[in-house]
Amino acid sequence: MFIVFYHVPFTKTISMANIENQIFSSYQRNPDLYDEIYDKQGKVKEIYQKLFEIYGEHTISDYVNLNSKAKSSFFNQGITFQVYGDNDVQEKIFPFDLFPRIIDHKEWDIIERGSIQRSKALNLFLWDIYHDKKILKDKIVPLELITSSANYLDQMNGINPPGGIYNHISGIDIIKHNDGKYYVLEDNIRCPSGVSYVICNRTALKKALFGVFNHYQTHSVTNYAENLLDLLESVKPKGVDVPNVVVITPGMYNSAFYEHSYLAKTMGVELVEGRDLFVENDFVYMKTIKGPEKVDVIYRRIDDQFIDPLEFRPDSALGVPGLFAAYKKGNVTLANAPGTGVADDKAVYTYMPQIIKYYLDEEPILNNVHTYHCSRPDELKYVLEHIHELVIKPVDEAGGYGISIGNKLTKAEIEKVKVEIKENPRKYVAQPIMSLSVHPTYIDETESFEQRHVDLRTYTVMGKDKEFVLKGGLTRVALKRGNLIVNSSQGGGSKDTWVLKK
Amino acid sequence: MPNQYKITYSTENTYENWVNNAYWQFLIIPMENNTQHHIDVEFSNSLFAVNDFSINGYGFKTIRVHPKKKFKKINFEAQFSFIKDHIDPFNFPLDINDSLAYKEIKELTFKINFEAFLRSTVLTKLPNDLDSIFHFNLSNTIFENLQELNKWTFNNFQFKAGVTKVDSKLTDIISTKQGVCQDFTHLFCAIARQNGIPTRYVSGYLNQAHGLLGDSQMHAWAECYIPQIGWKGFDPTNNVLANTNHIKVCHGKDYNDCSPLRGIIYSHGKNKTTHTVKVHSQEQ
Numbered sequence: 001m002f003i004v005f006y007h008v009p010f011t012k013t014i015s016m017a018n019i020e021n022q023i024f025s026s027y028q029r030n031p032d033l034y035d036e037i038y039d040k041q042g043k044v045k046e047i048y049q050k051l052f053e054i055y056g057e058h059t060i061s062d063y064v065n066l067n068s069k070a071k072s073s074f075f076n077q078g079i080t081f082q083v084y085g086d087n088d089v090q091e092k093i094f095p096f097d098l099f100p101r102i103i104d105h106k107e108w109d110i111i112e113r114g115s116i117q118r119s120k121a122l123n124l125f126l127w128d129i130y131h132d133k134k135i136l137k138d139k140i141v142p143l144e145l146i147t148s149s150a151n152y153l154d155q156m157n158g159i160n161p162p163g164g165i166y167n168h169i170s171g172i173d174i175i176k177h178n179d180g181k182y183y184v185l186e187d188n189i190r191c192p193s194g195v196s197y198v199i200c201n202r203t204a205l206k207k208a209l210f211g212v213f214n215h216y217q218t219h220s221v222t223n224y225a226e227n228l229l230d231l232l233e234s235v236k237p238k239g240v241d242v243p244n245v246v247v248i249t250p251g252m253y254n255s256a257f258y259e260h261s262y263l264a265k266t267m268g269v270e271l272v273e274g275r276d277l278f279v280e281n282d283f284v285y286m287k288t289i290k291g292p293e294k295v296d297v298i299y300r301r302i303d304d305q306f307i308d309p310l311e312f313r314p315d316s317a318l319g320v321p322g323l324f325a326a327y328k329k330g331n332v333t334l335a336n337a338p339g340t341g342v343a344d345d346k347a348v349y350t351y352m353p354q355i356i357k358y359y360l361d362e363e364p365i366l367n368n369v370h371t372y373h374c375s376r377p378d379e380l381k382y383v384l385e386h387i388h389e390l391v392i393k394p395v396d397e398a399g400g401y402g403i404s405i406g407n408k409l410t411k412a413e414i415e416k417v418k419v420e421i422k423e424n425p426r427k428y429v430a431q432p433i434m435s436l437s438v439h440p441t442y443i444d445e446t447e448s449f450e451q452r453h454v455d456l457r458t459y460t461v462m463g464k465d466k467e468f469v470l471k472g473g474l475t476r477v478a479l480k481r482g483n484l485i486v487n488s489s490q491g492g493g494s495k496d497t498w499v500l501k502k
Numbered sequence: 503m504p505n506q507y508k509i510t511y512s513t514e515n516t517y518e519n520w521v522n523n524a525y526w527q528f529l530i531i532p533m534e535n536n537t538q539h540h541i542d543v544e545f546s547n548s549l550f551a552v553n554d555f556s557i558n559g560y561g562f563k564t565i566r567v568h569p570k571k572k573f574k575k576i577n578f579e580a581q582f583s584f585i586k587d588h589i590d591p592f593n594f595p596l597d598i599n600d601s602l603a604y605k606e607i608k609e610l611t612f613k614i615n616f617e618a619f620l621r622s623t624v625l626t627k628l629p630n631d632l633d634s635i636f637h638f639n640l641s642n643t644i645f646e647n648l649q650e651l652n653k654w655t656f657n658n659f660q661f662k663a664g665v666t667k668v669d670s671k672l673t674d675i676i677s678t679k680q681g682v683c684q685d686f687t688h689l690f691c692a693i694a695r696q697n698g699i700p701t702r703y704v705s706g707y708l709n710q711a712h713g714l715l716g717d718s719q720m721h722a723w724a725e726c727y728i729p730q731i732g733w734k735g736f737d738p739t740n741n742v743l744a745n746t747n748h749i750k751v752c753h754g755k756d757y758n759d760c761s762p763l764r765g766i767i768y769s770h771g772k773n774k775t776t777h778t779v780k781v782h783s784q785e786q
Contacts, residue, residue, distance in 0.1 A: 136614050143614055147621055154618050154755070155559030278568065282556055309766050310527045310566070311559045321525040321766060322566055325556045 023055050023063055026448045027440055033451060034178040034437040036101065047102050047500065050215050055099065060447055067098050067442060070204045077200070094197055095493030097441050098208060101454065101475045102216070102498045111174060111182060111458060112469045114366030117356060119170040119460045119467065122189060122343050124359035126166040130156045130339065140358050141351050144375075148426060149348075150396060151190075151341030153304060155311065159328055161337045163235035163464035168335035169228070169299075170460045171195075174366065176437035183367045183434060184352070185455065189336060189344045191301050194474045195224055195459050196259035199266075201496040202472070218498040219471035224459070225266035227470075231463030232297050235333050243296035243333075245269045246286060248277070250302050250318045260301050274302070279322030282329045297333040304338045346395040346429050347373065369434055374425040383421065383430040387414050390430040392421065407433060439495065441477050453478045456497065471499040504587045505746055507532075508782040509707055511580040513763070518771035520572045527764045528565040529558065530720070532582050532707070532749050541584040548577040560759060562752035586783075591743030594731045600643050603729040607644075607698045616700035616727055618755060625756040626692040626703075629673045638697045644728050648694060648736055649743075655690050656741035661715050668757055683715075684757050686738040687722040691756065700727040702753040704735065705760035709747035709781045714740045719777045720762050723748060749781070 029038055037048040044052045055063075074096060103111070128135050129146055136143050146152050171192025173185040202221050206213050229245060236243035249260035251273050264271035270286065277286055277295060285292035300307060306316040311324040326332045342348070348355075350371035356364045372379040372390070383390060387406045394402040404417050421428050438451035454477050459470040475495040511530050528545075532538055545553050551569040558564045569576065606612055613620060622628070628635075636654055638647040662680040672692055675685045687703055694701040701724050708714055708721035714737075723737040723744055735744020744750075754760045767773070 133614050137611055139610070143610070143617065147617055154759075157618075279554075279566075280552065280568075281554060310525060310764050314764060314766065321527070321568070322554070322556065324559050325564070325566075328557065328559060 023058055023060055024052070024440065024449055026446075028450065030438075030451060032178070033435060034176060034180060035451060036176070036437050036439045036454070047104050051100070051102065051212065054212050054215065063098070063442060064447065066208050070096060070098055070208050073204055073207070074200070095477075095479060096201055096204060097477060097493055097495045098205060099440055099442060099449070100205060100496040100498050101439055101456075102500060104500050105502050107182075108471065108499045110365060111456070112471070114174075114182070114184075114364070115170070115172050115458045115460045115469050116467055117360065117362065117365050118172055118184065118187060118352065119167060119189075119462055121352070121356040121359050122170065122187060123164075123166050123462065125348075125355050126337070126340060126343050127164065128359075129342065131158065135355070135358055138358075140354050141348070144426075145345070145347050145351075146342060149342045149345050151304070151339070151345065153339035153342075155324065155328070156337070156339035160330075161235075162237050162330065162333045165235050165335075165462050165464065166337040166340050167343070168232065168235065168337075168462055170462070172366075172458050172460065173455055174458060175434060175455045178435040178437070181367055183369050184349075185369065185434075186346065186349055187344045187352070188457075189340045190303065191336070192457070192459070193256040193259055193301075194457055194476075195470065196262040197494055198459070198470065198472050198474050198497070199224060199262075201474075201494060205496040216498060217501040219501060221470060221472040224470050225263060227468040228263070228299075228461055229267040229269070231461045231466065231468060232299060232333075232335055234463035234466065235335065236296050237330055237333055240296045244286075244294060245297040245299065246272050246277075246295050247299045248272050248274065248302055248320075250306070254301070256301065263299070274317070274319045277320045277323075279320060279326050282322070282326045282331055284320065284323065284326050284332045295332065297335065299335050304341060307334070307338065346371075346393055347375075347426075350429060369431045372430040374421050374428040374430065380421070380425055383428075384418055387417060387430075389433060391433050392417055392428055392430050394427055395429055396427070405433060436478075439475070439477065441479070441493070441495070443479070450481065452481070453483065454495065472497045503785050504585050505709075506784045507582070507584055507586050507709070507749060508784075509580075509582045509749070510780040510782075511582075511777070512578065512779075513775060513777045514575070514577045515773065515775045516575045517573075517767075517769055517773045519769055520574060521767055521769040522572045523768040524569060524573075524576075525766045526567045526578075527558070528567075528578070528580070528762065529562060529705070529752055529760065529764075530580060530762050531563040531565070532584055532751055533562060535750065537587040537589055537746075538749065539585055539587075541582060544581040546579050548575070549573055560752065560754055586746055586749060589745045589748075591734070591745055594645075594734075598643065598645075598730050603644055604640065606729040612729075619700035619702045619727070620695050620698070621755065622692065622695060623756045623758070625669070625671070625758060626688050626695065627672060628692050628696060629676065632676070634693075634696065635676070636693045644699060644726075645731065645734070647697070648699065648726050648728070648734070651690060651693055652736045652738050652743075653741050655686055655693075655738035659686060659689070661686075661739060668761070683722040683739040687724050688756060690724045690736060690738040694724065694726055701725065702733075703756045703760060704744075704748075704750055704753045705757075705762060706751045707749040707779060707781050709749070709783050711781075711783060712747060714742070714747060719779050720751070721748070722757070722760075725753060 135141050167189035171188040174182050175185055177183050198221050232245050233243050246269055247264040261271050284295045286295050302318050305313045307319040308323040309316045309319055310321045327334050352368050353364045372383050374380045390406045392404040436453035439454045440449040441452040443450045454475050457474040461468045475497045477493040479493045545565055547567055549569045551567050554566040556564050660680045663682055666681045666685050675681045691701045704723050704725050725733045725735050727733050737744055752760050
């Protein structure tokens with residue numbers, strides 16, 4: 001679909017009325033929060049100064065105008081998602097904020113090195129727990145953590161994934177705490193989504209405000225697909241010359257279908273569903289109008305339990321019968337590998353500093369949030385006594401479901417949470433309430449900019465002996481005032497994220 | 503004396519309506535091991551669809567069939583012939599150090615190495631309110647305790663077909679005290695694992711010529727890992743140790759890892775399936 005060009009040149013002369021109605025005139029700064037654009041004294045930080053000047057020359061109504069155009073562009077392009085758990089499932093656009101987040105090259109360097117370090121450590125951890133299990137024998141990570149995980153796949157024991165890679169694509173969620181340091185909140189190494197928003201946000205922002213964008217030397221994000229394809233091709237099965245790569249999707253009713261189609265399109269590969277593939281003689285083929293075509297690498301956006309009804313859940317209509325046998329034989333690469341979910345369990349997260357030290361003999365570059373395990377009696381006691389100052393998370397839920405934030409609970413709710421934890425301590429971990437940094441975000445209801453909490457999801461892709469971190473990432477915004485949960489399924493929005501060259 | 507075995511496995515499936523798409527995976531081929539060898543496999547289906555020989559996620563041989571045309575009826579027939587060596591289940595060293603064996607099963611490395619067969623699964627989960635229904639006597643050897651458990655299961659539960667299903671939970675079996683070989687085996691596995699003994703569910707064929715109880719289709723028994731001895735087969739349905747009459751196909755944590763036939767049929771309406779297994783043996 002052709003997108004209306006809605007660039008509004010910021011060249012109007014400024015009238016007095018405009019100045020009174022300046023974009024940031026009603027921005028209220030809570031000094032207890034870490035504001036990404038203002039320092040403690042209320043001065044705009046250096047990297048934001050240019051942006052602040054340009055935006056500051058304009059009125060809220062100019063901004064509203066641009067913002068609504070950007071929104072309709074998203075809807076027209078079909079960049080939507082669905083929220084599960086609502087009674088009436090409907091497509092929504094991922095709310096987008098035109099005021100970008102900027103990360104300078106020094107800070108980015110920490111994030112990038114830290115993301116690679118974690119992804120590599122997780123990969124070595126996965127290799128180990130599906131082979132010799134040394135980390136368990138050396139008592140660094142308790143055996144129960146693995147055996148009690150629903151995501152540990154016995155069938156993966158002893159399998160050597162092509163190129164030795166399990167977590168080809170890792171989505172690492174990072175926040176900036178009020179001490180100004182970066183912390184990892186969680187590692188997503190099953191089918192992390194959201195990268196298409198990063199690219200679409202950039203496209204939308206450039207269209208709306210290219211006059212602004214050009215004042216900064218920002219790294220491109222549109223090179224994601226080519227790098228992804230390159231790295232997926234590097235983990236091709238043995239004996240394959242030029243691999244045939246496909247993206248497999250659960251179908252158009254999946255919340256991330258837009259992304260699946262986007263990635264296939266931009267990589268220039270086929271987007272398939274389970275019924276488009278079949279297995280014969282332990283090789284995977286795609287049905288085409290010219291007859292069967294062998295498939296070598298599958299970027300799968302289907303969960304482990306659904307990939308092969310003959311090996312895992314028999315009621316899965318999404319997968320390909322016989323796919324796992326082909327994988328086990330080494331005739332096809334699955335990215336990410338089956339069974340990676342065991343390592344992004346929130347209980348495993350708490351061992352990440354030890355895991356990094358054990359395999360890489362390095363200190364973690366990115367901090368971990370201190371975590372209390374409710375499965376340990378002394379820590380359980382602490383958690384039960386301090387619920388009001390902790391976040392309680394179930395270890396195996398993704399997407400921000402089932403999280404309780406202690407200082408937001410009533411007395412009755414605290415008692416209810418206590419009962420739930422006591423009933424199933426292994427299911428919960430607790431962390432101190434982190435104060436996510438805030439970023440000025442345009443809020444429809446008040447027609448002004450307000451502080452909103454943000455995080456950052458980075459995308460790391462690993463191939464055979466090489467890796468790539470997308471220089472950008474998805475800055476997610478918690479749109480409800482004071483809300484700390486930024487997941488899109490919990491009503492979050494997003495911002496374009498600029499990583500500056502020197 | 504080695505036995506020359508011939509096993510015929512046949513199944514007939516009829517459907518009320520046309521089936522446009524279907525997949526089957528058979529896990530029925532006797533495995534090759536140090537007592538089963540020279541295995542010859544013949545497999546055919548009435549639609550002349552390709553029989554795809556493969557290996558499943560646990561390393562056992564399978565046959566996959568995916569007909570390319572619609573059908574209302576399909577028959578499968580398999581014939582296996584092989585040599586089974588004579589097994590003397592009591593042929594193991596007698597000079598076992600019991601205290602060392604009991605010590606070994608408590609060690610972390612042991613628990614990690616045998617983790618999959620110490621874990622409780624949906625089908626081998628003992629009811630929570632039940633502390634333990636069978637206790638090991640630690641003054642006896644592990645082998646003796648397992649023999650005792652074999653006998654206990656056999657004596658306290660009645661073999662009766664039709665009261666349980668393949669996905670029946672132990673809670674039901676313990677309350678009705680009835681079941682078939684899968685149920686006896688699941689219960690045996692659960693209790694042995696609760697006592698720290700790695701135990702795997704075994705699926706295979708039973709030579710019923712000697713009056714042994716079993717299904718007319720496939721049989722199930724258990725294998726336990728005993729330090730200094732190795733894996734030993736126990737058949738709680740018959741209160742015997744696995745012997746020359748037990749022909750192993752595969753093992754796993756429970757029935758779900760071993761189900762002989764998995765099928766995905768894209769159709770609606772009624773269907774009818776019959777299975778027959780014939781085991782024929784000849785001492786050489």
